[in-house]
Amino acid sequence: MNSKEIVQEIMQKNEVDSVFFVGCGASKADLYPAKYFLDQNAKKIRVSHYTANEFNKSTPLSVNEHAIVITASLGGATPETVTANSVAKEKGAHVISLTRTVDSALTKEADYVIYHRFGENYAAKLEKTGYALELAVEILQQTEGYNHYEKMIDGFSKIYNLSQQSAESARLEAKKFAQAYKDDSVIYVMSSGATHEVAYSTSICLMMEMQWIHSGTFHSGEFFHGPFEITDKDVPFVLLMNDGKTREIDARALTFLERFDAKTAVVDALDYGLSSVIDAEVIDYFNPMIITAVFRVYAEELAIAREHPLTKRRYMWKLSY
Amino acid sequence: MNSKEIVQEIMQKNEVDSVFFVGCGASKADLYPAKYFLDQNAKKIRVSHYTANEFNKSTPLSVNEHAIVITASLGGATPETVTANSVAKEKGAHVISLTRTVDSALTKEADYVIYHRFGENYAAKLEKTGYALELAVEILQQTEGYNHYEKMIDGFSKIYNLSQQSAESARLEAKKFAQAYKDDSVIYVMSSGATHEVAYSTSICLMMEMQWIHSGTFHSGEFFHGPFEITDKDVPFVLLMNDGKTREIDARALTFLERFDAKTAVVDALDYGLSSVIDAEVIDYFNPMIITAVFRVYAEELAIAREHPLTKRRYMWKLSY
Structure with a gap:
C-alpha cells in the first residue's frame, strides 16, 4: 500500500x-x-x-x-x-x-x-x-x-533526482570544506525552518557520533539570543541555508558570522537550483532533502581528510548500554 | 487579571x-x-x-x-x-x-x-x-x-519557596562544580522531560552567551543515538536529573557517563526534596523550576571562578545586528 x-x-x-x-x-x-x-x-x-x-x-x-x-x-x-x-x-x-x-x-x-x-x-x-x-x-x-497538494506531489517526483545531481556536483566544494575543517576541535551547525533538524542530525550524528568532533547546534533564529556570543575569528560554523520563508533568518546569521570573521561553511539550497524545480508555495519543505544530500558528500570528504571513516564507532554496536 | x-x-x-x-x-x-x-x-x-x-x-x-x-x-x-x-x-x-x-x-x-x-x-x-x-x-x-488541576495549584503554592531554599543550600556544591569546570573549553548539558529546554538554555545562554564556553545540548534519551560517541575520560557533562517519569532516561545516561569516566556534574531534583512537596501525579512539570534555581547558583560560582561576570557581553546590547 x-x-x-x-x-x-x-x-x-x-x-x-x-x-x-x-x-x-x-x-x-x-x-x-x-x-x-x-x-x-x-x-x-x-x-x-x-x-x-x-x-x-x-x-x-x-x-x-x-x-x-x-x-x-x-x-x-x-x-x-x-x-x-x-x-x-x-x-x-x-x-x-x-x-x-x-x-x-x-x-x-x-x-x-x-x-x-x-x-x-x-x-x-x-x-x-x-x-x-x-x-x-x-x-x-x-x-x-x-491547497497545494498537487504541488507537493509534483515536488516528490523531482526532488530525488535533483538531490542526487546536487550531491554529485558538490564534490569539489566538499573537498575544500574537508581541508579547511579537518583539524577543528569544535564545529557548530545551524539552520531554520524545515531544515532545523538536519542541522541537529549533522551535529549529533555526522560530527559527534561519526567524527568524534565536539559540536553544538541551534536554530539560526536563536543564534542572536545566546550562541552568537561565542562568535570569534576562526570559530567554525556550518550554516545550512534554506530557499524559502526562513531564508532571511539564515541570511542574518551569515551576515553576522562574516562580519566577525568566523570560519563559515555554507550549504545553500539556492545554489543547487531548488527553486527551478519546486513551486515557491511548497519549497520550504524540500530544503531538508537537497541539503541532506549535499552535506552527506561534505561529511564523506571530512572523514577522508581526517582518516576517520564515517562507520567508525567506539561504543555503538560494540557493547550493551 | x-x-x-x-x-x-x-x-x-x-x-x-x-x-x-x-x-x-x-x-x-x-x-x-x-x-x-x-x-x-x-x-x-x-x-x-x-x-x-x-x-x-x-x-x-x-x-x-x-x-x-x-x-x-x-x-x-x-x-x-x-x-x-x-x-x-x-x-x-x-x-x-x-x-x-x-x-x-x-x-x-x-x-x-x-x-x-x-x-x-x-x-x-x-x-x-x-x-x-x-x-x-x-x-x-x-x-x-x-484531572490533576488541584494538585498543580497546590504545587504552584509550594515550588517557589522550595526552589529558593534549594538554591540557597546549593552554594557549596556549586563552588566545587566551579572549581572543577572553570578551565574546560567545552561543556555538554542534557536533560529530559519538561526540563529538556532548561538544558538548552543552560547550554546556549549560561555557557555560550554568559561564559563564552563552547557547548552542545541534547535530550538525555538522544544521548545514545549519536552524542555518546564523544564520551571519553574527562569530557565534561552537566546532567539535569528529573524526579518523575523520565528519571530512568536521565539515569541511563548517567550510568554510561560514569562507566567511561566522563567528567559529570549532576543537579538532581530528588536531592532537593521535590517529591516531598509536589504530588507524584504532577511532579514532572515542576522539575524545570527547582533545577533552574539550583543551576543558577552553579552558574554564579562558575562566573566567579572564571572571573567572567554573567553580565559580560561582546555583542549583545553593544551593537546592532
Missing part, C-alpha cells in the same frame, strides 16, 4: 485527531520536515515529535485510537523505537513504521510498514524523510484538505 | 483550538514546560513552540481567532518577539505576554500582560516559567478539563 492508501484505510476506521512522529537520533530528525509541514498547515490535527524513550516513559494522553504514530528506524532494531510501536499499539493508536530492513523488529507490531532504501545512492538516503513527508501531506489532504 | 480570569475572558469570545508559545533564547526555553504540559495532557488542543523570528516569517495557518499566542521577553524589548505580537494580532489571535518590564514594547499589542519578577531572588527568576505553566493549566482545565 502507498501512503495515500494507508491513510485512507486508517480514516475508514477512526477519525484522526493527533499525529506523533517518534524516532531516535538521525531517524528522529528525518521525521522533522513532516512534523514541520503539519505544524505549518494544519488547523485541527495535533502534531508532536518525540525521541522514542520519552514517548515510552511519558506517553501523552492523546495516544489513542484517534492517533497515528509514525515511527522510523533505519535498521529497524532500535530498541526504544521498537518499544514505541508496542506502546502505541497497546493504546490503540494506528502505527506506521519506516525502515529499510525487511522483517526487522520494528515491522512486527506496526499496522503498516513503508520500506525505504538508504545505501544505494544519495537520493535513496532521502526516502525516509520523503516518505514521512508524503504521509503528512496525505493525512492533511484527507482530513482538512490542503 | 490572573491567568484563570484571562483564559475565562478569551473563552467567552472564541473557542480555542491552538496554543502557540513564542519567544527567543532563554525566554523561549522558559515556555517549554508549559508546552510540554499541554503535549502530555491535551487531547484536542493543538500546541506548538517557536523561536519568534520563525513564527514571524513562516506563520502557521492556524494562527487565527481560535488561537492563543503566549509570548515572553524578560526586558520586553526583544524585537522579534515584539513583532510576533503584531503578527499574532493581525491574524486575530489572542495574545498574552509575559515580561518583567512595565510598559515595554511587548506590552503594547498584547491583549493581556502578566508581569513577573526576576532579579529579586532565585524564586523570582522562576515566575516566567511558572506563570506560563499556570496559563497552560488554565487553558486545559477550561477547555477539556484536567
